[in-house]
Amino acid sequence: MTYEYARDHEHELSAEFLYPSDADVLDIYESGESLMVDVAVICPECSDTLALTATVGSVTESTVDLPLDEEYYD
Numbered sequence: 001m002t003y004e005y006a007r008d009h010e011h012e013l014s015a016e017f018l019y020p021s022d023a024d025v026l027d028i029y030e031s032g033e034s035l036m037v038d039v040a041v042i043c044p045e046c047s048d049t050l051a052l053t054a055t056v057g058s059v060t061e062s063t064v065d066l067p068l069d070e071e072y073y074d
């Protein structure tokens with residue numbers, strides 16, 4: 001599976017090999033009319049650290065407490 005996004009890294013990312021417990025939020029900021037989130041993940045193929053930039057598509061109430069504990073990822 002391939003996704004459409006701009007990238008300068010040689011490896012294609014797949015959600016199948018990306019784990020929330022290995023990711024961390026780098027920044028949350030505004031860009032124009034959008035709320036943006038930068039997330040750092042480890043490339044499954046070469047273990048380089050990559051920065052993903054995401055546009056917030058929705059904001060809803062959540063029942064989880066922060067910071068997340070390890071059990072959340074089970």
Ligand SMILES: [Zn+2]
Pocket residue numbers: 009010011043044045046047048
């Ligand atoms: Zn890589």
